[in-house]
Amino acid sequence: MTARASLRIVAHNGARIFGGAERWTARTLAGLSARGHRATLLCRDERIASEARRFGIDTAVGRVGGQLMVPDAFRLARRLRKLAPDVVLITTFKKVWLVAMAARLAGVPRVVARIGRATDLPGRSRAYRWALQRWTDLIVVNADALRAPVLDDLPAVGEDRVRVIYNGVRIPRGEPDRAGARGVLGVPGEALVVGAVSRLVREKRLDWLIDVAAREPRAHVVLIGDGPDLERLRDAAAARGVAGRVHFAGHREDAATVVAALDLYAVASRVEGMSNAMLEAMAVGVPVVSTDVSGAREALLPGSASGCTAARDGWAEAAAGVVVPHERDAFVSASLALLRDAPARAACARAARKRAEACFSLEAALDAWERALHG
DSSP: OOOOOOOEEEEEOOOSSOOHHHHHHHHHHHHHHHTTOEEEEEESSHHHHHHHHTTTOEEEEOOOOOTTOHHHHHHHHHHHHHHOOSEEEEOOGGGHHHHHHHHHHTTOSEEEEEEOSTTOOGGGOHHHHHHHHHTOSEEEESSHHHHHHHHHHOTTSOGGGEEEOOOOBOOOSSOOOHHHHHHHHTOOTTSEEEEEEOOOOGGGOTHHHHHHHHHOTTEEEEEEBOOTTHHHHHHHHHHTTOGGGEEEEEOOTTHHHHGGGOSEEEEOOSSOOSOHHHHHHHHTTOOEEEESOTTHHHHHSTTOOTTOOOOOTTGGGSOSEEEEOSOHHHHHHHHHHHHHOHHHHHHHHHHHHHHHHHHOBHHHHHHHHHHHHHO
16 A cells, blocks of 8 residues: 555553453554554553563553543543654553543544454443544444444444454465474374364353364364363363363464464354454464354355455355354354365365455555554
């Protein structure tokens, strides 16, 4: 795209954990910095800041409390006056009220808020509605499925103030090394492998993947990530008699590469934004089975990615996977059907990579974010 003037960007993230949304924030700011913009990320605490710093971005602690902690907004406003940003980007929904207040008190020219989960809708709080309607210039959602609910909750906001920008991932060159990835993870070359990159928490419903292994003797499960549900999942695997076929890989910096070991990527969550890890799996040609969370249909199904203007080689006519209801049996049955059907998996794998290249590349996302932040 045409080069744009350099921006001074301050982003705020108030999360307690460094999860997918925080990785998205750090990756996006790193990409914008590489394009010549000056970006700083303010985080809840030093632990989160240090994680983000690994992406090569400028980070600092800028804690903001709950809605009643208005003094925090005044402290943040003083800090913003010193930083003098052209734009403030708010990436944690629960901090919209105080961070947007601080940005306006500091006279920041432009305020942009990002909403990435179906549970983070303005209707849940009068304060959020006020802040989004009165104090933000643009609201960005990462899936078409979120845009209409946001507009419904904000009657004073015109359609031009709510924009879809899909998450973007790096598209690897060449063919993925599936055999090498399986060797790294200790998975047999002949196995049927289903897995996920995820925090190990109950809302992700990763025990559903263990059910898949229990019903298919050739199936292995790979879970990349860590979290408080680890021991419960180990116990579930042992109880189902598949402990030897469930691989807990822990947190891995190379997750976007070793995900190529999978035959099927699984999203079983109750609630999810458009999953970055799912998109990374698609980028290396891994088909997906997903519950009907926000963004799944757009990422996987033909004709659903209305936020994507690219179309080539008939990619839009093929599915990159399967979207199922939030029912355990439906998820397990769909996973088994795709695992056992090699031609169908191959077709989905080709579509997954084409869809990732056409709609979900990091460079396309950065182009869109430059336009959004400039205004």
